[in-house]
Amino acid sequence: MNHFLRRQGWVTGLFALLIVLFIATKIIQPGYGSGDFGSLARAVLPYAFAVAAQTVVVIAGGIDLSVAAMMALTSVTAASMMAGASEEYALFVVPFVLAMGFVLGAFNGLLIVVTRVPDIVVTLAMLFVLQGAALLVLGAPGGGAAEWLKALISGTVPIPGLPAAIDAWLPKALLVLIVCLCVIWIPLRRSRLGLSIYAIGSSELAAFRSGVPVARTRVIAYALSGLFAAMGGLALTMSTGIGAPIPGPYLLASVAAVVLGGVALGGGKGGLLGPIVAVFVLRLVRTDLTLLAIDPNVTAIIEGAIMVAVVMFGAFITMRGRQ
Amino acid sequence: MSSTAITPSPLPLGRRAKRFMADRPLIPLIILLVILVVILQILRPGIVNERWIANTIKFAIPLAILAGCQTMTMLTGGIDLSVGTVATMSAFIMATQIVNQDPAVAFLLAMMPAVLIGLVNGIGVGVFRVHPLIMTLGTTLIGTGCLQVYQRTVIASGAKIPDFLAWLGTGVTPMLGFALPNALLLFVPLAALIVFTLARTGFGRLLYAVGDNERATRLSGVQYWQVITALYVTSSLLAGITGLLYIGLIKAPSLSLAEPLVLPSVAAAVIGGTSIFGGRGGYTGTIIGALILTVLTTLLTILQMPEGARRILFGLIVLFVTAAYLRIVEDK
Numbered sequence: 001m002n003h004f005l006r007r008q009g010w011v012t013g014l015f016a017l018l019i020v021l022f023i024a025t026k027i028i029q030p031g032y033g034s035g036d037f038g039s040l041a042r043a044v045l046p047y048a049f050a051v052a053a054q055t056v057v058v059i060a061g062g063i064d065l066s067v068a069a070m071m072a073l074t075s076v077t078a079a080s081m082m083a084g085a086s087e088e089y090a091l092f093v094v095p096f097v098l099a100m101g102f103v104l105g106a107f108n109g110l111l112i113v114v115t116r117v118p119d120i121v122v123t124l125a126m127l128f129v130l131q132g133a134a135l136l137v138l139g140a141p142g143g144g145a146a147e148w149l150k151a152l153i154s155g156t157v158p159i160p161g162l163p164a165a166i167d168a169w170l171p172k173a174l175l176v177l178i179v180c181l182c183v184i185w186i187p188l189r190r191s192r193l194g195l196s197i198y199a200i201g202s203s204e205l206a207a208f209r210s211g212v213p214v215a216r217t218r219v220i221a222y223a224l225s226g227l228f229a230a231m232g233g234l235a236l237t238m239s240t241g242i243g244a245p246i247p248g249p250y251l252l253a254s255v256a257a258v259v260l261g262g263v264a265l266g267g268g269k270g271g272l273l274g275p276i277v278a279v280f281v282l283r284l285v286r287t288d289l290t291l292l293a294i295d296p297n298v299t300a301i302i303e304g305a306i307m308v309a310v311v312m313f314g315a316f317i318t319m320r321g322r323q
Numbered sequence: 324m325s326s327t328a329i330t331p332s333p334l335p336l337g338r339r340a341k342r343f344m345a346d347r348p349l350i351p352l353i354i355l356l357v358i359l360v361v362i363l364q365i366l367r368p369g370i371v372n373e374r375w376i377a378n379t380i381k382f383a384i385p386l387a388i389l390a391g392c393q394t395m396t397m398l399t400g401g402i403d404l405s406v407g408t409v410a411t412m413s414a415f416i417m418a419t420q421i422v423n424q425d426p427a428v429a430f431l432l433a434m435m436p437a438v439l440i441g442l443v444n445g446i447g448v449g450v451f452r453v454h455p456l457i458m459t460l461g462t463t464l465i466g467t468g469c470l471q472v473y474q475r476t477v478i479a480s481g482a483k484i485p486d487f488l489a490w491l492g493t494g495v496t497p498m499l500g501f502a503l504p505n506a507l508l509l510f511v512p513l514a515a516l517i518v519f520t521l522a523r524t525g526f527g528r529l530l531y532a533v534g535d536n537e538r539a540t541r542l543s544g545v546q547y548w549q550v551i552t553a554l555y556v557t558s559s560l561l562a563g564i565t566g567l568l569y570i571g572l573i574k575a576p577s578l579s580l581a582e583p584l585v586l587p588s589v590a591a592a593v594i595g596g597t598s599i600f601g602g603r604g605g606y607t608g609t610i611i612g613a614l615i616l617t618v619l620t621t622l623l624t625i626l627q628m629p630e631g632a633r634r635i636l637f638g639l640i641v642l643f644v645t646a647a648y649l650r651i652v653e654d655k
Contacts, residue, residue: 063456111642115642115645115646115649116646116649117642117645117646117649118593118598118599118600120402120456120589120599121589121590121593121599121641121642121645122642124586124589124590124638124641125590125638125639125641125642125645126638126642127586127638128586128634128635128637128638128641129634129635129638129639131631131634132630132631132632132633132634132635132636132637132638133631133635134631135629135630135631135634136629136631136632136635137631139629139631245631252460252463252464255456255457255460256457256460256461259454259457265454265456265457295472297468297471297472297475298468298472299468300464300465300467300468300471301464301465301468301469301472302468303464303468304461304462304463304464304465304466304467304468305465307457307461307464308443308447308453308458308461308462308465311447311451311453311454311457311458311461312447312451312453315451315452315453316451319451319452
């Protein structure tokens with residue numbers, strides 16, 4: 001039991017926090033209903049993918065500063081390819097953009113492995129490169145998105161046999177998020193590769209000596225991160241209908257949610273569920289503050305303070321646990 | 324290092340040159356700087372004149388001071404991403420408070436957020452053991468929010484740039500037949516102080532020691548949290564001073580004034596040979612790194628490329644220089 005709590009305690013705590021926040025939201029705004037939940041899920045979508053991208057790399061013992069830039073690049077690529085094109089063409093665009101993210105992510109990893117430059121520096125340099133590439137693809141916000149893609153994340157999932165009242169609480173955006181993450185994460189977690197990713201994050205030397213292909217695993221971890229970031233970019237294009245070459249606040253948010261989600265920045269610990277719940281918590285806090293009619297600038301202060309306080313608290317707990 | 328005592332047979336020239344550079348890491352950096360200036364001169368003959376040099380130095384100085392913050396924090400294995408926000412805050416507060424306040428009071432008010440943010444960073448990293456990247460990102464968020472709220476309160480009073488800061492930031496003084504930027508008056512003592520602190524004082528050695536082996540340092544009786552708190556407060560103060568200098572140079576107070584300098588400041592420190600994992604590096608390399616980045620920016624501007632291509636090249640060059648530098652220095 002103690003073992004279970006220590007392993008899952010953080011995520012359980014986050015879930016409890018999320019529920020408390022939902023109750024608080026309902027109290028602040030008695031009219032908060034399924035429609036608002038749907039828009040929350042849509043707002044969370046790009047953040048959640050950014051966080052997933054960061055999580056994979058952090059578990060492997062690295063960090064990826066180029067997440068937001070990668071999202072911007074994939075978003076503008078998708079938007080400019082789909083602008084004025086037929087609906088069917090988008091069927092080709094989606095896999096193309098996902099593959100692009102995967103390859104660019106792998107390139108990140110290859111650079112780190114080959115040049116032996118610290119990952120912070122490599123992804124920092126790639127941040128500039130990807131940002132520049134995004135500006136070359138699309139100089140100003142523009143482009144378009146196929147209607148069926150936009151429809152994919154708006155509205156709710158109709159499930160036959162369920163009353164409409166429950167149906168309304170299952171937005172399509174949430175389903176898209178869950179499906180996309182599970183399709184990649186669950187097989188990964190159960191595979192040898194997933195184990196290797198945790199191993200190199202935990203101790204690179206020990207992993208190497210036990211025969212884990214460290215370089216290859218690292219490259220794949222970054223490639224997966226690129227893939228998730230490309231999903232985030234697509235989500236951006238899907239929800240706005242255009243692509244914007246300037247990266248959003250996703251880098252900071254992704255690091256914050258990863259830490260809040262109980263993934264150790266040193267690597268090797270944590271899962272994907274914690275960070276995703278953390279994203280919902282952070283977004284819901286923002287919704288609550290908006291509902292309370294608090295100045296959006298003060299909201300930024302509160303968000304920062306929450307992040308710092310939670311991280312300090314987490315570090316404090318870890319310290320106490322070690323003693 | 325150990326193989327220098329015995330040299331069995333004369334090495335081939337290439338290897339000898341490599342070893343020579345590895346022992347003096349500044350030389351390849353200076354060579355790179357000279358190459359960049361020569362390329363600039365070839366592309367646009369006559370551009371490298373007295374005025375250009377003065378301008379380059381003026382723009383390199385704020386970057387170099389911020390990179391100094393990164394150098395010192397990186398020596399302990401940390402990083403300080405809040406320098407941009409701190410610099411912006413002190414610059415903005417100075418420009419708005421000077422309208423109604425005495426300059427000395429305005430200066431103290433401008434330095435206050437710097438000390439506070441530095442203190443919070445230091446306590447978070449030193450006492451609570453939060454990862455420096457996260458801690459300084461968090462204080463960046465808080466600082467930016469505070470600044471936006473503050474901006475609302477002073478929107479009526481307007482802002483002005485104090486003459487002294489404009490003089491310090493943009494002015495040049497002819498000296499020995501050469502136009503020297505006034506900012507050097509601030510930078511030379513500051514740089515000397517940083518170099519001296521890092522190389523010759525106990526505090527400097529502690530920074531290297533903490534970055535090299537934190538556990539050993541603590542076991543030998545060093546109060547880790549005191550060192551880290553002092554370090555982050557110093558770093559923030561330097562960033563605050565940079566903000567004042569930078570507002571004198573840019574002359575337009577805005578809420579994202581020094582933000583674009585943050586990532587280049589990390590790059591300058593890394594190019595200058597400071598290890599991001601701590602324990603190795605120095606400030607002289609960082610200064611040259613800042614100069615290299617400034618010349619590089621000019622070069623990319625002169626090539627008249629689209630903004631996107633410029634950023635791509637900037638990123639690639641930073642990566643390439645760091646990789647090449649690591650190869651040279653680590654190849655013993």
